[in-house]
Each structure stands twice: as C-alpha cells, then as structure tokens.
Amino acid sequence: MPKPKQAAGRPRDSQVDHAIASATRELLAERGYAKLTVDAVAARAGVGKAAIYRRFDTKQEMIFAASVHDMEEAPPPDAGSLRHDLEAVCATIGAQLAQAPPDVLHGLLADVHGDTALGAKFTATFIQRERFVIETVLARAVERGELAAAPDAAIVHAMLTGPVFFWLLILTGDHARLPELTAQVADSVSASLTA
Amino acid sequence: MPKPKQAAGRPRDSQVDHAIASATRELLAERGYAKLTVDAVAARAGVGKAAIYRRFDTKQEMIFAASVHDMEEAPPPDAGSLRHDLEAVCATIGAQLAQAPPDVLHGLLADVHGDTALGAKFTATFIQRERFVIETVLARAVERGELAAAPDAAIVHAMLTGPVFFWLLILTGDHARLPELTAQVADSVSASLTA
C-alpha cells in the first residue's frame, strides 16, 4: 500500500477544490451548460485559471467532477419482493436524474461520449454502480424463489432505467408523474421476468 | 395557401444544399461530433461559409438539418396484435438510432436542449411523430378489443422507446442484441397493458 506521503512543495488547498466545484454547479444552474466558461468559474470561485487546470485536464473533466460530486451511492434496496426492489431502484435513479436540468445532463453525456478517458470514468462510476445494484436485486429474487435463474442484468438495466431516462431527458416530462411511471415500469418488468 | 413564388434575384442552388448536407454527414462520421468545424464543412462541400450561414442561423441547425435529412417517416405498423405492433415500433426506432454513432446523437441532443428553437423543431419532428404512431397502435388495440381503454401514450412512449435509447446511447450496447431487447420490451409492455 502506497502511504499518502506528503509531497514536497506547497500542498493543494482543499478549499480551492471546493470553491471550483461550487462555482461550477452554481453557474451551471444559473446560466446553463452551453454558457459555462472556465473564466467565469475561476472568477466566481475567486481562483486563478491555473488552479483549475492544475486539477483538471479539460473543462469537461472539471464539469464532470463537479457534477458527480454530490451523487451519493445508494445501496441495493431490500423491500421484500422483486417488484418493490425494482421500483425502489427505478425511483432512486429518477430522483438522481431529476436533480439536474436536462440541458446539463445532455451536455455532460455529450462530453462523456466525446472523450475516451471521461467515457471510461463515467462507465466505471455510474453504469457499473447501477449494474451492481440490479444484479444484487436479481440475485435476491433468485434466492427468494421468485426467479428460477437470474436474467441478463444489462437487459433488465435498460428496461428499468431507460424509461425514466427517456421521460426526463427526451420527453422532458413532468417530474410529478415520475412515481406513476416508475410504478408502471416496475410492474411491467417484474411481471415479465417472473412470467 | 402561399404560392411558392419565385423571389427576385438569383435562386438558391439546391446542389449547394445537398453538398452541405453530405459534407456534414461525411465529416461527422469521419471525425466525430466534437471535431466538426464549419470551415471544414465548407471546404469539403466546395462552398463558401456565407452559403452555409445564408441557410442556417447556427452550426447546430446545420447539423440538425443534415442529420434529420435521411430519417424517413415510418407509418404506424399493423401487425395484427398489440404485441407485434409494439415490437415493430420499437424495432423501427432502434434501427433509426443505430444508424448514427453515439457521440453524434449525444451532440445532437445536447444542441437540441441548449437552444429553444431547435428544441421546438426536434419535438415537432421526432417526438410528435413517434407519439402519433404509438397513439395509432394503441387505438387499434382498443378497436380489436385487446384494451378496454387507451392508456396514456406518453407513458407508453417512455416505456417502449426508453430501453432502446438507453441501450444504444448510455450502455453503448451491442447492436446485435437489439432484437432480443425489443422483443422483451414489447412482451413486457403489452402484457402490462392488457393485464
């Protein structure tokens, strides 16, 4: 294990990290994704641009880091049945997606798919995290005897998350109707799997 | 009806329209969304930049027009049952989405959600077109007696299209498994609606 040895020279100021992330999130909310400039972030954070580029290679990585920052990991739910576990997973994802405005999410996704390094980080962070939750829920359903064998998690992932995603990002649908959607999706998918 | 009267002055050359659209699609495929520049499009098309900006207000509108260009409208399927109609709709959407690489679709979606005018055009073109197809399919299912009443088309839209969308754009899943996914989605949604 490499011990976290203090390198020579002045250490990074963690308040600067925080100021950059906060300024990024504020400006993203205030002015939208397309109008976010690095100079504006630096000015709002009261920080030099060099401090930003010492931490991030590109503007995109800065935004990614700032956006990812407050998305905490949700443990796999155990609501007693596949049906309710799926609904909980679906609702959690919906709630997380609903936090950010659509234009920010679209900008983020475009960045992620335009840069190999970011794409890998995105997959490792979000996709695998969600995948693990779904696999756990499915494995529990097998243990309970609700399912004979665990189905393909990737397919279930798409069927479960896709509708919420599409509702919020493409249809820009009403957030208030999200519970209605997640309930129907969970119904539909669990019925289909147990049939 | 406003007759298509020939305005005074030299008319637009439709070959120029075509050259711009072709060059845009070529460069999008060759170099990716993020590296597409207007100068490169003009050079490839053998056209002045003024000719491009005479037709489009922004680079984003140019790309949108070029991308939309070859997406033909698919009439609502009538395969004899709700189950098969839904699968046909799902498969058609999947085939259309699979034509473009994910980075182009993400770039396009980010543009669309960053510009009010483009957003309206996108909704009017794609969302309403898909919505109409789904509404038609659902209405036919009611006529057949498969459904007592037509369910909310927006919810069905999300449940049907979302998984395909998510599979291709977020999971960047294998195109070869698309039929497997669409079959299961159609199964699941039709069973859920007729239950």
Place this chain on the structure above:
DNA sequence: TAATTACGGAACTAATAGTTTCGATACTGC
C-alpha cells in the same frame, strides 16, 4: 437594363479553451 439575390473566396471580429509567466506563499528535507 436595373434591381436583387446567390455564388466562392477571403479577410475580419469576438469569444473562449488552454498555456505561460509573475511575485508571493506554504510546505519538506537538510
């Protein structure tokens, strides 16, 4: 013929991502 609009081409403007340099500051190791 006169007016108008399009054409390719090239020069131009403005915004912005990213780099570099500055003098000052905060650490480690000797």
Place this chain on the structure above:
DNA sequence: GCAGTATCGAAACTATTAGTTCCGTAATTA
C-alpha cells in the same frame, strides 16, 4: 534557518473557431 519545490491569484498570451462582412461574378425577375 535555508534550499528546493509546488502551490496560490492574477494577468498576459496563443490558437481555434463560430459567425460576419465584403469582394467580384453569375443568375434571376420586372
């Protein structure tokens, strides 16, 4: 304490690129 190194905010700088303007020329209507 002192040398070395990496940080800090600030500002100047470079390079790219979206979008504009102007040129001389060509195509169309009235």
